[in-house]
Amino acid sequence: MNIEIRTDKNIQNSDRLITYVRDELNQEFQRYSEKITSFSVHLSDENGAKGGDDDIQCMIEARPAGLKPVVVHHRGHNVDTAIHGAIDRVKRSLEHVIEKSANPRAPQPEFVDADEE
Numbered sequence: 001m002n003i004e005i006r007t008d009k010n011i012q013n014s015d016r017l018i019t020y021v022r023d024e025l026n027q028e029f030q031r032y033s034e035k036i037t038s039f040s041v042h043l044s045d046e047n048g049a050k051g052g053d054d055d056i057q058c059m060i061e062a063r064p065a066g067l068k069p070v071v072v073h074h075r076g077h078n079v080d081t082a083i084h085g086a087i088d089r090v091k092r093s094l095e096h097v098i099e100k101s102a103n104p105r106a107p108q109p110e111f112v113d114a115d116e117e
Contacts, residue, residue: 002038010045058082
């Protein structure tokens with residue numbers, strides 16, 4: 001599983017941040033490691049030095065093998081909140097996409113015709 005991490009000019013990209021994000025993604029998606037080919041994580045600070053509520057944005061693009069990419073965004077008041085919010089969203093989305101691809105046509109419930117009763 002390939003993990004790429006990028007930041008804008010307002011967020012300091014460091015080895016510590018890269019290790020942290022990789023560890024969090026590997027921990028959360030360990031069971032799907034064979035089904036996901038790569039993650040692309042982009043962190044940005046929309047207001048820069050001005051600050052503000054929920055101005056840190058984390059965008060995660062996940063590429064499941066053989067399926068269309070899944071992209072999610074989450075805003076938070078700090079980098080940690082933004083990363084965890086985005087990881088939670090991408091996890092729910094990937095579980096849905098992978099489950100749907102594994103069982104594309106779930107049996108539909110049969111309805112009893114009102115005239116037959």
